[in-house]
Amino acid sequence: MPAETFEFQVEARQLLQMMIHSIYSNKDVFLRELISNSSDALDKLRLETLRDDTLQADTSDLHISIEADKEKRTLTVRDNGIGMSHDEVVQLIGTIANSGTAKFLRELKEAKDAAASEELIGQFGVGFYASFMVADEVTLVTRRAGESQGTRWNSDGEGTYTVESVDDAPQGTSVTLRLKPEDTEDQLFDYTSPWKLREIVKRYSDFITWPIRMAAAAPGEDGAEPAVETVNSMKALWARSKDSVTAEEYSELYKHISHDWTDPLETIRMQAEGTFEYQALLFLPSHAPQDLFMQGHKRGVQLYVKRVFIMDDCEALMPTYLRFVKGVVDAQDLSLNVSREILQQDRQIEMMRRRLVKKVLSTVKEMMSASPENYRTFWKEFGRVLKEGLLQDFENRDALLEVSSFASTQDEEGLTTLRSYVDRMKEGQDQIYFMTGESRAAMESSPHMEAFRAKGLEVLLLTDPVDEVWVQSVPEFDGKQLQSIAKGEVDLDSDEEKEKAEAEREQRQQEYAGLLAWMTEQLGDSLKEVRLSSRLTVSPACIVSDTHDVTPALENMYRAMGEEVPHIKRILELNPSHALISSLRKAHAALGSEPDAGTELAETAELVHGLALLSDGGELSDPARFSRLMADRLERTL
Numbered sequence: 001m002p003a004e005t006f007e008f009q010v011e012a013r014q015l016l017q018m019m020i021h022s023i024y025s026n027k028d029v030f031l032r033e034l035i036s037n038s039s040d041a042l043d044k045l046r047l048e049t050l051r052d053d054t055l056q057a058d059t060s061d062l063h064i065s066i067e068a069d070k071e072k073r074t075l076t077v078r079d080n081g082i083g084m085s086h087d088e089v090v091q092l093i094g095t096i097a098n099s100g101t102a103k104f105l106r107e108l109k110e111a112k113d114a115a116a117s118e119e120l121i122g123q124f125g126v127g128f129y130a131s132f133m134v135a136d137e138v139t140l141v142t143r144r145a146g147e148s149q150g151t152r153w154n155s156d157g158e159g160t161y162t163v164e165s166v167d168d169a170p171q172g173t174s175v176t177l178r179l180k181p182e183d184t185e186d187q188l189f190d191y192t193s194p195w196k197l198r199e200i201v202k203r204y205s206d207f208i209t210w211p212i213r214m215a216a217a218a219p220g221e222d223g224a225e226p227a228v229e230t231v232n233s234m235k236a237l238w239a240r241s242k243d244s245v246t247a248e249e250y251s252e253l254y255k256h257i258s259h260d261w262t263d264p265l266e267t268i269r270m271q272a273e274g275t276f277e278y279q280a281l282l283f284l285p286s287h288a289p290q291d292l293f294m295q296g297h298k299r300g301v302q303l304y305v306k307r308v309f310i311m312d313d314c315e316a317l318m319p320t321y322l323r324f325v326k327g328v329v330d331a332q333d334l335s336l337n338v339s340r341e342i343l344q345q346d347r348q349i350e351m352m353r354r355r356l357v358k359k360v361l362s363t364v365k366e367m368m369s370a371s372p373e374n375y376r377t378f379w380k381e382f383g384r385v386l387k388e389g390l391l392q393d394f395e396n397r398d399a400l401l402e403v404s405s406f407a408s409t410q411d412e413e414g415l416t417t418l419r420s421y422v423d424r425m426k427e428g429q430d431q432i433y434f435m436t437g438e439s440r441a442a443m444e445s446s447p448h449m450e451a452f453r454a455k456g457l458e459v460l461l462l463t464d465p466v467d468e469v470w471v472q473s474v475p476e477f478d479g480k481q482l483q484s485i486a487k488g489e490v491d492l493d494s495d496e497e498k499e500k501a502e503a504e505r506e507q508r509q510q511e512y513a514g515l516l517a518w519m520t521e522q523l524g525d526s527l528k529e530v531r532l533s534s535r536l537t538v539s540p541a542c543i544v545s546d547t548h549d550v551t552p553a554l555e556n557m558y559r560a561m562g563e564e565v566p567h568i569k570r571i572l573e574l575n576p577s578h579a580l581i582s583s584l585r586k587a588h589a590a591l592g593s594e595p596d597a598g599t600e601l602a603e604t605a606e607l608v609h610g611l612a613l614l615s616d617g618g619e620l621s622d623p624a625r626f627s628r629l630m631a632d633r634l635e636r637t638l
């Protein structure tokens with residue numbers, strides 16, 4: 001069959017262009033990527049033979065080899081792993097599966113300079129395509145274990161690639177790079193130099209558990225072919241003593257597991273001995289992946305059994321709200337045949353998971369004091385995900401609240417923890433006040449904030465969509481009730497003030513009883529009640545929710561998700577110290593039983609209601625009518 005020519009998928013083409021024009025300065029990593037793929041392929045083959053004993057595969061000497069040819073300027077990385085079928089080659093090498101690619105490319109386009117682009121590439125990690133940083137032609141020959149027909153893939157990275165069948169391909173995959181002509185003079189940059197290659201393997205791939213073989217640097221005795229040596233130590237990092245592993249080595253393992261090119265923020269090691277023995281090596285990444293909030297995002301913890309890789313993204317080991325944690329868990333007492341279903345029901349696994357979760361949370365807690373800078377990065381990248389835990393993980397709710405931080409009226413830029421909020425609470429204050437909303441600015445100018453500002457009370461400003469949800473189900477922190485300032489009645493006065501205020505309120509209540517009853521009736525279709533406010537100082541009116549009602553933002557969220565939500569009637573609160581409201585009362589009192597003047601007053605009531613809605617970012621039920629009434633009024637003032 002003749003070679004077929006295919007076009008790269010658009011995103012793949014864009015990425016390749018960037019690789020060819022090399023906006024990434026550390027080109028050495030191409031080798032790490034190829035070795036990482038080979039290592040995965042060997043893991044997969046071992047697993048498949050374990051599960052399927054009819055698979056015709058040779059597993060007698062699984063390894064990776066690196067062969068360089070100085071004269072031809074080629075470099076080959078070969079493995080005898082799982083290989084790929086014809087269709088898999090087209091699927092896997094011609095397209096980019098990562099669901100965050102589009103977003104990533106968009107950001108890349110907007111990146112200001114080379115450094116910013118490089119940082120983005122680093123966060124994304126481009127895998128196999130990294131070969132095109134150093135090669136102007138790449139040839140991949142592969143045969144899937146168990147199949148007889150092999151496939152040859154070839155490309156110069158410029159838009160198209162060819163695929164053809166080959167008869168004599170060995171099991172597994174070889175990737176041959178024709179190296180770019182540049183930098184040939186210097187041994188240090190020459191990717192055919194045995195020293196250079198050895199150095200790269202040692203630096204980036206030493207922990208790979210499969211042998212990586214290379215011809216020895218020096219020829220054998222009497223000029224014979226150099227002997228073949230294994231270059232890596234093959235020791236699993238988590239099996240080595242803590243002191244013997246460097247931060248760089250941990251980083252490289254992290255990069256192999258996560259396909260991220262940047263260093264992790266934090267490394268966590270754990271060990272359990274006794275009846276259920278395991279080692280864990282977990283990482284907190286330094287940035288969120290592009291697809292963290294997309295469906296199908298994988299959890300990054302790999303399961304090993306006695307040093308043998310068993311599965312990626314083992315969901316039994318991490319709850320979804322910790323889906324960003326990467327790492328390895330190596331259990332000594334599981335069967336190599338263990339399935340996901342069995343893991344989900346295993347009590348030992350459940351206990352292990354609980355310990356891992358606690359360890360991750362306590363690590364974050366330690367970060368808060370040991371390296372506040374890292375904690376801030378962590379919270380910026382993953383805080384939104386972590387807060388999902390407040391809804392899912394009752395057992396760790398307190399620990400989660402301890403490590404969470406929020407914007408607050410106290411601090412213009414920084415965030416505060418609940419703990420420090422509580423430490424700052426005023427005498428007599430027994431609740432933690434918060435407000436939810438779309439932006440800090442909108443909340444700060446909200447009428448709900450007025451009385452709190454006047455009294456110098458701190459209010460937490462919650463802007464993440466998930467905040468709307470968890471605040472409904474978390475009643476308190478450290479014995480202090482969490483109180484929305486836009487819900488229920490607020491009572492901010494001291495005892496003395498209270499008595500005075502109580503008397504005043506009583507009097508006002510009597511004065512306003514008529515107006516309130518009338519307005520409640522007028523606006524009864526859309527409102528539950530019209531009452532006097534104790535939270536307003538500047539604005540004439542505001543909308544509040546009943547203590548147990550769903551907030552307007554949450555109501556909108558449910559609607560946006562296509563759920564049927566019955567219309568929830570809110571409460572309109574009036575500020576009796578505002579001239580508009582006191583004049584309204586007088587006008588209503590003077591009205592008597594004149595029906596004509598009533599129409600105009602009813603319109604005023606409607607306008608007051610509309611203003612209250614707008615001041616909080618709410619929606620008017622009939623905006624056209626509102627602006628007509630408003631225009632009418634304005635005209636009369638001229």
Ligand code: ADP
Binds near residue numbers: 038082083084093129
């Ligand atoms: P990633 O490793 O992040 O998935 P890569 O670009 O490195 O992305 O590789 C893309 C896919 O191509 C891999 O997921 C794998 O399925 C396949 N692949 C690459 N190299 C090999 C190999 N040596 N053997 C088998 N499959 C491979």
Ligand code: MG
Binds near residue numbers: 033036037127128259
């Ligand atoms: Mg890869």
